[in-house]
Amino acid sequence: MNSSTDTFIRAELISFTRDPGDGNMPESGSLEHYGDGLLWLKDQHIHAVGHFVEISPSLPEGADVLDYRDKLIMPGFIDTHVHYVQLDIMASYGRQLLDWLNEYTFPEECRFANHAHAEALSAAFLDEMLRAGTTTAQVFGSSHPGSVDAFFTAANKRQLRMLVGKVLMDRNAPEALMDGASGIADSERLIEDWHGKGRLGYSVTPRFAPTSTKTQMDAAGALLRNDPTLWLQTHLAENSGELDWVADLFPGSRDYLAVYEASGLVGPRSTFAHGIHLDNGMRKRLADRGANIAFCPSSNLFLGSGLFDREAAKETGMAFTYASDIGAGTDLSGFATLKAAYQVGQLGGQPLTAWQGFYGLTRGNAKALSLDNHIGQLAPSLEADFVVIDPQATSLLARRISRCTTLGERLFALMILADDRAIFETWAGGQCQHRRDNV
Known part of the structure; x- marks a missing residue:
């Protein structure tokens, strides 16, 4: 069981630490990507973020983990x-x-x-x-x-x-x-x-x-x-x-x-x-x-x-x-x-x-906006504002994503083909504030 203040979400996680530059690949150290990641929330803030295999041993016994391994999480x-x-x-x-x-x-x-x-x-x-x-x-x-x-x-x-x-x-x-x-x-x-x-x-x-x-x-x-x-x-x-x-x-x-x-x-x-x-x-x-x-x-x-x-x-x-x-x-x-x-x-x-x-x-x-000490990244102590993205939200998006072989291709496909149907959930202040209707 989770404590009243803790939430655990397993998903693919993407966040930027700094400007990735203008190249076809992000500059070294600018991108944090966890293909099988864990986002640990405590109250309104992020407590921990990283690879599931590394963080999961630290979870409380019997913790309930939201399994969103078919989803992608980014900062709001x-x-x-x-x-x-x-x-x-x-x-x-x-x-x-x-x-x-x-x-x-x-x-x-x-x-x-x-x-x-x-x-x-x-x-x-x-x-x-x-x-x-x-x-x-x-x-x-x-x-x-x-x-x-x-x-x-x-x-x-x-x-x-x-x-x-x-x-x-x-x-x-x-x-x-x-x-x-x-x-x-x-x-x-x-x-x-x-x-x-x-x-x-x-x-x-x-x-x-x-x-x-x-x-x-x-x-x-x-x-x-x-x-x-x-x-x-x-x-x-x-x-x-x-x-x-x-x-x-x-x-x-x-x-x-x-x-x-x-x-x-x-x-x-x-x-x-x-x-x-x-x-x-x-x-x-x-x-x-x-x-x-x-x-x-x-x-x-x-x-x-x-x-x-x-x-x-x-x-x-x-x-x-x-x-x-x-x-x-x-x-x-x-x-x-x-x-x-x-x-x-x-x-x-x-x-x-x-x-x-x-x-x-x-x-x-x-x-x-001088808000980067509060939001904009999946990082410990920052506020828990993030989106849960469904790459399979529409048949066309799913078809295109299935042909992508790199993370960059998948993100570009989302940038061009996704819309509000791809937003599965929106979290702000550590609370789920929107969940997509059935599509």
């Missing part, structure tokens, strides 16, 4: 940029970014003035996220503080590690969404109530430069200076029309990034979504300050925004992460994000390997 997927309030406008007929905001996003976000609606969408979004194998995300609310209260409440109830923020927006938007002088005060109250509570963190969230005055962005920067444990999320250089608008609104600024720099918004806990239309000077400035760009491939393709340049990012040392960007993104699944990233890379002559992709979706994203 991490999504660095997503709008939970846009869940219901996914798959709305495509427009360019600014048209998308006015036609779909702003009207949809007005609905979050209703707290019951925010509660319902928070629960629905978390259900879908866990179904897709994502255990942590950096999330945009709406400009209504209640939208963030509702989301934090739902995430805390499930003991999830989440970063969330109230959108700051005091111009160039519908009157019902602009927060005026109350935006910063509302953010301060939310920070006091939620930042550091359980596994929750607050991300200061100006939507993007065109919808915040210089005064509001300066105040957001002051929040970050007053508490360096906060995060920052916003948008940068997604669309050419957006760049022209920023240039008109900030004629004295050398470039788009400089608008944020002037307000103190660029630092090691800052995530800028998209970053498609950057020059190497801007990339180097982001690298020097430790900020990251959230690469949102399915959204970039859907809105026709452009192709993110991973090689330029690497050459300049600029960190980048992988994100779904729901609702312009087309899928919450991390598999789908990596598939789209591979396709974007192919168009730019920058093919993405499965090693790079799954490292990025797990430990890479955790490191960029």
Whole structure:
């Protein structure tokens, strides 16, 4: 029998200790792979991980072991940029970014003035996220503080590690969404109530430069200076029309990034979504300050925004992460994000390997968000957030996997062919929080 705090799972285990590099094989020491492994959980954390034959003699007498030897376990997927309030406008007929905001996003976000609606969408979004194998995300609310209260409440109830923020927006938007002088005060109250509570963190969230005055962005920067444990999320250089608008609104600024720099918004806990239309000077400035760009491939393709340049990012040392960007993104699944990233890379002559992709979706994203001391790896003392993947989930996936002769081939097949049906279970905080319905 197991103690009340111990869980033992036997399965194939895969986890990255560091960036595997760009080669067809991961660099030595970057990958931990146990073909017949044992994951030992104690409360919310991982107690031990390794080969079953080596750890099993240490198990308590009569221990009940979950036998998932036909499954593959990885750390839980991490999504660095997503709008939970846009869940219901996914798959709305495509427009360019600014048209998308006015036609779909702003009207949809007005609905979050209703707290019951925010509660319902928070629960629905978390259900879908866990179904897709994502255990942590950096999330945009709406400009209504209640939208963030509702989301934090739902995430805390499930003991999830989440970063969330109230959108700051005091111009160039519908009157019902602009927060005026109350935006910063509302953010301060939310920070006091939620930042550091359980596994929750607050991300200061100006939507993007065109919808915040210089005064509001300066105040957001002051929040970050007053508490360096906060995060920052916003948008940068997604669309050419957006760049022209920023240039008109900030004629004295050398470039788009400089608008944020002037307000103190660029630092090691800052995530800028998209970053498609950057020059190497801007990339180097982001690298020097430790900020990251959230690469949102399915959204970039859907809105026709452009192709993110991973090689330029690497050459300049600029960190980048992988994100779904729901609702312009087309899928919450991390598999789908990596598939789209591979396709974007192919168009730019920058093919993405499965090693790079799954490292990025797990430990890479955790490191960029300064969360790698908590999540992103199967390692003792880290939080027990992981996904149980079924390589036989669909007949087509099973057929392809049966032809694979190497681990790299199997992971690539998952990256291209798998979807939420391949997520057999999602565990967060040492608890199984989603189990797949029969398929």
